[in-house]
Amino acid sequence: MRIAVCRPQVPFNYGGAELVSDTLVEQLRAREYEAELVSVPFKWYPGTRVLTQAFSWRLLDLTESDGRPIDMVIATKFPSYVVRHPEKRVWLVHQFRQAYELDRTELGQFDESPSGRALRRKVQDLDRVALGEATRLFAISGNVAGRLQRSTELVAEVLWPPAQGLDYRNEGHGDFILSVNRLDRAKRVDLLIEAAALEPSLQVVVVGDGPDGDRLRSLARDSGVAGRVRFTGRADAAELARLYATCFATYYAPFDEDFGLGPYESFLSGKPVVTTTDAGGPLDIVHDGSTGRVVAPEAGAVASAATWLRDHPDEAAAFGQAGMAIAAEVTWDHVIERLLS
Amino acid sequence: MKVAVFTPMPPERSGIADYSALLLPALQARCEIVVVRRGAKKPPRGTDLCVYHVGNNPEAHGWIVDALRRTPGLVVLHDFVLHHLVAGITIGRRDGHGYLDAMEREGGVVGRLLGHAVLDKRIPPLWENRPEDFHLAGEVLGLATGLVVHSGYVRDRARAAGFVGPVSVIPHPAFPTPEAPAAQVEGSPLFGTFGNVNASKRVPQLLEAFARVRRLHPETGLLLVGAVSPGFDLDRRLQRLGLDGEGLVREGYVDESRLWALMRACDVLVNLRSPTMGETSGTAIRALALGKPLVVSDVGWFSELPDDVALKVPVDDDEVQTLVAALELLTSRADVRAAMGAAALELARAEHGLERVADLYLAAFERTAGGDAVSDAVLHEVSRAAADVGIEPGSADANEIAARLGEVELGG
Numbered sequence: 001m002r003i004a005v006c007r008p009q010v011p012f013n014y015g016g017a018e019l020v021s022d023t024l025v026e027q028l029r030a031r032e033y034e035a036e037l038v039s040v041p042f043k044w045y046p047g048t049r050v051l052t053q054a055f056s057w058r059l060l061d062l063t064e065s066d067g068r069p070i071d072m073v074i075a076t077k078f079p080s081y082v083v084r085h086p087e088k089r090v091w092l093v094h095q096f097r098q099a100y101e102l103d104r105t106e107l108g109q110f111d112e113s114p115s116g117r118a119l120r121r122k123v124q125d126l127d128r129v130a131l132g133e134a135t136r137l138f139a140i141s142g143n144v145a146g147r148l149q150r151s152t153e154l155v156a157e158v159l160w161p162p163a164q165g166l167d168y169r170n171e172g173h174g175d176f177i178l179s180v181n182r183l184d185r186a187k188r189v190d191l192l193i194e195a196a197a198l199e200p201s202l203q204v205v206v207v208g209d210g211p212d213g214d215r216l217r218s219l220a221r222d223s224g225v226a227g228r229v230r231f232t233g234r235a236d237a238a239e240l241a242r243l244y245a246t247c248f249a250t251y252y253a254p255f256d257e258d259f260g261l262g263p264y265e266s267f268l269s270g271k272p273v274v275t276t277t278d279a280g281g282p283l284d285i286v287h288d289g290s291t292g293r294v295v296a297p298e299a300g301a302v303a304s305a306a307t308w309l310r311d312h313p314d315e316a317a318a319f320g321q322a323g324m325a326i327a328a329e330v331t332w333d334h335v336i337e338r339l340l341s
Numbered sequence: 342m343k344v345a346v347f348t349p350m351p352p353e354r355s356g357i358a359d360y361s362a363l364l365l366p367a368l369q370a371r372c373e374i375v376v377v378r379r380g381a382k383k384p385p386r387g388t389d390l391c392v393y394h395v396g397n398n399p400e401a402h403g404w405i406v407d408a409l410r411r412t413p414g415l416v417v418l419h420d421f422v423l424h425h426l427v428a429g430i431t432i433g434r435r436d437g438h439g440y441l442d443a444m445e446r447e448g449g450v451v452g453r454l455l456g457h458a459v460l461d462k463r464i465p466p467l468w469e470n471r472p473e474d475f476h477l478a479g480e481v482l483g484l485a486t487g488l489v490v491h492s493g494y495v496r497d498r499a500r501a502a503g504f505v506g507p508v509s510v511i512p513h514p515a516f517p518t519p520e521a522p523a524a525q526v527e528g529s530p531l532f533g534t535f536g537n538v539n540a541s542k543r544v545p546q547l548l549e550a551f552a553r554v555r556r557l558h559p560e561t562g563l564l565l566v567g568a569v570s571p572g573f574d575l576d577r578r579l580q581r582l583g584l585d586g587e588g589l590v591r592e593g594y595v596d597e598s599r600l601w602a603l604m605r606a607c608d609v610l611v612n613l614r615s616p617t618m619g620e621t622s623g624t625a626i627r628a629l630a631l632g633k634p635l636v637v638s639d640v641g642w643f644s645e646l647p648d649d650v651a652l653k654v655p656v657d658d659d660e661v662q663t664l665v666a667a668l669e670l671l672t673s674r675a676d677v678r679a680a681m682g683a684a685a686l687e688l689a690r691a692e693h694g695l696e697r698v699a700d701l702y703l704a705a706f707e708r709t710a711g712g713d714a715v716s717d718a719v720l721h722e723v724s725r726a727a728a729d730v731g732i733e734p735g736s737a738d739a740n741e742i743a744a745r746l747g748e749v750e751l752g753g
Contacts, residue, residue, distance in 0.1 A: 048718040051751060055723065058745045082749060114342060114389050115718075118711030121704055122719075122751070129749050 001340075002034040004062050004073045006080035008042035015182050016261050017093045020140070020161045021076050024091075024339075027332040038062065042079065045109065050096065051122055054079030074339060075134075082130045089339060090134040092144055092156060094258040099123040100151055101256055107186060128152045138339065141259040141281035159338050160284070162330045163264035166237055170270035170320070171245040173313040176203040176230075177274065177306045178247035180240065180262050183210035187254045190219055191276075192306075194299035197223040199307055204229040204251075205243060244269035248316055249309040253297065256280040264330065267291065267323030272316050274305045291323035343373045344706055345384035347408050348394035348417075349401040350376065356623045357396045357419050363514055367699035372706065382408050390710040395481055396420050397618055399429020406430055409484050415709045416485035421495045421619025423481060424472040432460070446479045473616040478502060487709035489702070491621040492642035498619060507712060509705035513621045515630040515693035521598060523605035526590055528562015530672055532636075533607030535600065535624045539570035543613035543638060543660070545578060550664035551589075552582040558672050559588070566592045566603055601627070608678060609634050609671050613664075615656040617641035629689040634681035636667050649684040719751050 005028070007021040021037060028035035040057060044050040062070050062085050075081035077093035098109035099120045110120040131137065131154055139145035139156035148156050181187040189206060193216060196202045206216070206229060213231070220229045235243065244250070250266040251274045259281040263273045267285070273292035275282045288294035293305035309316045346365065349358040361376075368374050375385050382404075384391045391414030393405050406426070409416065431439035437460045444456035452475060458464045467475055482488075482499060487507045490496050496508045532551065538544050544565070551563045563584075569575050579585040595603065604610065610628035617640045625643070628635055629650065637643040639653035646653070652667040654660060671678055691697075723742065724734075732738045746752040 048715055048722060051715070051719050052722045052726075055719070055746065055749065055751060058749055059742065084745075084748075112342070114707070114711030115714040116711070117342060117707035118709075118715045121708045122712070122715050124704075125708075125750050 001072070002036075002065075002068065002070045003028055003340075004036050004038045004070050004085075006038045006057070006062075006073055006075040006083055007077060008057075008080050009039040010042055016259070017077050019164060019261070020093065023161075023164065023332075024074070024335075027336060031336060038073075038080075040080070044096070044098075048119060050079075050109075051119070051126065054082050054123075054126060057082040058084060060084075072340070078127070079130075081134065082126065084133075086135075088134050089136045090131060090138065090156075091159060091339060092131070092137065092139045092148060094140075094144055095127055095147065095151070096123050097258075099127075100147060124151060128154075136339075136341070142284045143256070143280040144258050157338065158284075159335055160264075160330045161259065161261070161335065162332050163261050163268055163327065164237075166241040166244070166265065166268075168241060168265070168268040169245045171242075173248045173310075173316060174246040175310070176205050176247055177249050177251050177310070178205050178207065178243050178266075178271075179251045180207045180235075180243075180265065181252070181254070183208050183213040183216055185212050186257075187212075188276075188297070189216055191253060191297065191299055191302055192251045193220050193223060193225060193229055195303035195306060196220075196225045196229050198299055199303035200228075202228065202303060202306055202310075205247070206231045207233075207235045207240065207243060209233050240265075241269070244271060247271055248313070249274055249292070249306065251275075251302070251306065252282055252286075253279050253302070254282075255297075257282060263292075263323070264327045267320065267327035270317065270320035270324055272309055272319035272323060274302060274309065276302070285323065285326050289319075291319050291326065342389045342706060342710060343375065343385075343387050344368075344390045344392055344710075345375045345377050345388040346392045346394070347377045347381075347405045348392075349379070349405075353401060355396070355398065355401045357394050357401065359516075359623065360419075360513070361394060363516060363695070364699065364702070367514075367695050368702055371699060371703045377408070380404050382411055384408075384412060390414060390706055392417060392706070393485075394419065395423070395426070397423055397425045397620075399426050399433055402426055403430040403433075406481065409481065413484045413486050415487045415489065415705065416481060417489040418478070418481070418485075418495060418499065419491070419620060421478055421490075421498045422472050422476040424468040424475055424477045427477040427480070428466065428468045443477050443480060444475060447475055447477055472618065476502070487705065487712070489705050490619075492619070492645055494617075494641045494645065495619040507705075507708050509701060509708070511698060511701045511705065512693045513623070513626045514695045514698040515689040516623075516627050517695075518627075518630050519598065519601050521602050521605075524599070524602040526562065526564055526603065526606045528564070528588070528590070528608075529560045530608035530675075530678065531562045531564060531606060532609050532611050532668065532671075533564040533566065533604060534611040534613070535566045535604065536612075536622075537570050538565060538567050538575055539573045541614055541616065543615060543656075544573070544575075546661050546664060547611060547613060548578055548582055548584060550661050550668055552584055553661075553665050554668045554672060555584075555588050557669070561668075561672055562588055562590060564590045564592070564603060564607060566595060566600070568594045601631075604628065604631055604633070607633060609636060609668075611636045611668075612643070613638045613654065614643075615640055617643070626689075626693060629685045629693065632682040632686035632689075634671060634678050634685065636664070636671070647684065647688060650681055650688055716751070720746070 025035045025037045072087040073085040074089045078096040081090045110116040137156040138159040145156040220226045249272045252262040253276040257280040263282050266273050273286045275286045276297040286292045295301035295305045348361040349355050351358050393409045394417045396419040427443050441456040444452035482504045489509050610633045612625045621642050635651040637651045639655045654663045
């Protein structure tokens with residue numbers, strides 16, 4: 001069986017969605033499927049570029065390659081699912097969020113002019129048509145499925161992606177809280193830095209890079225916490241596994257996140273997660289007092305939750321273990337069985 | 342976004358005036374709405390979009406079509422058949438040529454000749470006898486930059502009539518139900534039918550079916566509410582069917598509060614009609630909001646009601662017999678009435694909820710106001726890219742690109 005996994009690629013940009021689609025191809029191949037990643041560059045500005053770039057997917061012919069049929073496509077995030085195929089499966093990582101819940105926020109894109117508003121509606125209409133063509137529709141989290149249903153009335157089966165394959169282990173209750181995230185505003189790493197400023201005993205390690213990195217480093221310096229907030233940049237797999245193994249908890253609190261692999265990686269290392277009530281996808285598995293702490297999106301609340309976990313190692317270990325039981329159920333065998341069903 | 346709305350408003354006695362009075366506050370919470378004063382021909386300055394509520398009544402909507410002629414915009418098409426409206430704003434204004442042109446636009450030379458026959462009083466007015474054969478919606482559709490309709494039926498008829506612009510199917514919002522208690526009316530169960538009493542509301546068929554049901558179930562009742570249309574001899578029909586003594590309760594035109602009290606008293610609402618002008622029934626929407634089971638004619642918008650809220654009676658030779666079966670089922674099965682009533686309430690809440698309807702309207706406004714500019718920009722960029730690689734207009738490749746654009750609704 002030949003399967004094309006489709007994903008857009010913002011050049012020089014690699015994140016969770018790319019990791020998921022790359023790993024899906026690897027895992028399909030490991031199960032003897034002929035799988036190939038089909039990627040098209042994506043630029044969503046200015047003006048109607050978001051539509052014309054999306055439309056480029058529509059002009060692809062993925063029904064066959066070199067005279068042999070491609071049996072199925074699995075599209076992932078906007079706009080790859082605009083592709084045509086008689087057996088189009090969609091494992092929805094996310095829609096074009098600027099056209100939905102990010103509209104009229106600082107992360108929005110469409111202005112208040114009639115053409116700006118109409119452009120946003122065109123993106124929504126494109127979603128309705130393109131996703132409506134899917135022969136099976138899955139979403140990577142309850143949050144993504146919920147947004148889809150609210151915006152298009154289409155119903156998707158929730159199918160969580162497994163975490164990346166690291167050397168997960170637990171080397172005990174360390175003295176720092178770990179943030180693993182791309183550094184952009186939506187990931188809200190600044191909330192953790194502000195929490196450190198409020199709680200002088202809190203030690204923080206921030207892994208990742210991105211466009212918000214300089215601002216976050218300045219924030220740490222200006223807040224007088226540069227000595228307690230360590231930025232590592234991107235970490236390789238071994239270093240990342242070691243940091244997970246030695247922290248006392250992880251922090252993962254983007255605003256209204258689609259999914260978030262971070263909590264799964266944390267749980268597979270036996271570490272609880274601090275998140276916020278508006279974090280979206282992570283709330284599928286991070287439950288307050290069970291697998292971590294879920295608090296208001298305020299620096300004081302994050303500081304309290306983090307120090308509580310640091311100061312209650314038995315409870316932190318129990319939360320981490322409960323999380324591990326959830327994360328261990330999320331396997332590629334299950335994902336592939338559902339995607340191809 | 343500033344939206345100018347041309348609509349009848351209370352105290353005008355019209356279902357569309359009630360509709361707008363219900364909807365506009367929810368829209369005003371979403372964008373800037375200016376309700377244009379009756380008779381105005383132009384929108385206020387700075388208007389981004391004009392919205393015209395068009396129904397079949399020339400007194401209520403003639404001035405709205407006049408304004409639409411000056412400034413095209415989004416049309417909320419409450420009825421698809423507009424023959425009465427067009428007759429009113431042509432013949433009614435001593436503009437016979439306008440009527441002939443409208444008939445010719447739709448029916449060609451034959452239509453024009455029929456129009457002449459109407460003007461010469463050689464045949465009865467078509468808007469009274471055969472309106473469904475000549476809808477005369479062509480001019481309004483031609484001026485509309487987008488449509489809002491309340492049913493797939495009207496959308497399909499508009500498409501069949503050649504309308505190619507954006508069409509939004511938006512359900513009629515559910516009316517808030519007043520707290521007032523039910524009126525005291527005898528009958529167990531009590532069937533109710535509301536609106537003008539005439540042949541197109543299938544009153545003869547309903548009376549005949551009810552008379553048969555009552556012979557088997559003498560405890561049932563029928564509440565018949567509404568003014569009797571000229572030429573419809575209700576009393577004689579009741580006498581012939583033996584319904585002039587008991588079992589049937591009559592009320593004429595009633596005000597809104599009495600209407601709700603009477604509807605609340607009913608166990609089942611019967612809402613029949615044929616032919617349909619493509620209209621939505623405000624009475625049926627009220628019935629859903631009250632959680633009442635419906636019996637409807639299987640035509641137009643009514644056919645699109647879910648089967649679990651409405652028993653649908655085809656308009657055919659067996660109409661009366663099917664109606665008898667429906668009334669008997671609902672007479673003998675309280676559990677079916679209860680299940681249908683619960684489904685009706687849920688439908689009113691989920692599908693016809695005011696906030697949902699207002700969101701759909703906002704989407705229609707936004708699509709229409711800037712939609713052409715966006716489509717033009719997309720087409721410009723795609724065609725320029727095609728030209729850059731040597732794809733000629735009209736070539737097979739260009740046609741394929743156009744087809745793909747159409748598939749995802751990005752075409753012009």
